[in-house]
Amino acid sequence: MSRYFDDFSPGDRFVSKGVTFTEADIISFALRYDPQPFHIDVEAAARSPYGGLIASGFHTLAQGFRMMLQEGLFAECSMGSPGMDELRWLAPVRPGDTLHMEGEVVEARPSSSKPDRGILKVSYRALNQRGETVMSFSVAHLLRRRATD
């Protein structure tokens, strides 16, 4: 479980366990952070272009990140992240949908200025129970290197 930057290579793939999005969680998150009618009001959502309640994209993102963290790959080496790119919400996430995450390492670059760390770029997808990709994004993970002699 205790991996470091040096233990990852481009092409490495990870798959998370799943989480089911409930109506209660969707409304609770959105009421606090993204209170648009199609995220918090079942009746208004039914009349919206989505035809029913859908999760806030920020909820899907945060919950998706938690699913990957839970796998423990970065538990000992994570030093945070400078950013994310190309976040796409590709399909609605509705109450009862069960998502899991898949990740693939696309680049591993040691820091040129700080020898104790490196940047790991990982491309992530969230998939639902029908195998549809509902969200994709890439993250630059700042990871600690193994101590050298």
Add this chain to the structure above:
Amino acid sequence: MSRYFDDFSPGDRFVSKGVTFTEADIISFALRYDPQPFHIDVEAAARSPYGGLIASGFHTLAQGFRMMLQEGLFAECSMGSPGMDELRWLAPVRPGDTLHMEGEVVEARPSSSKPDRGILKVSYRALNQRGETVMSFSVAHLLRRRATD
């Protein structure tokens, strides 16, 4: 307050009111979505490269989006978003920090296939009480157009 896609133009700027990030909110969000030691454990955070507790970047993002929503610019016209680009976490957000958001429209493009909507690209920044930019990103907003004759 009731704006539509047609009411926005490149160069338009918005400024939100502020929100203060508390230690309680930082830990509560992170415990649910991003439980890394430097987001939930004051003692471990003090020994981390950040030198103290910092907010999850997903918390800063979601709270920042809420700040802009609260201004009501998109209250009547928002149809959601296909995605975000170039999210950067530029400086730590610590307990007691007060952030506000600034947005600038960079592109307004009517949909070529659906005449009732358009895509508004907005570049956002979150700034703290010292005027430091702590986060930046751009969002493609899907907005309803004014009904035409």
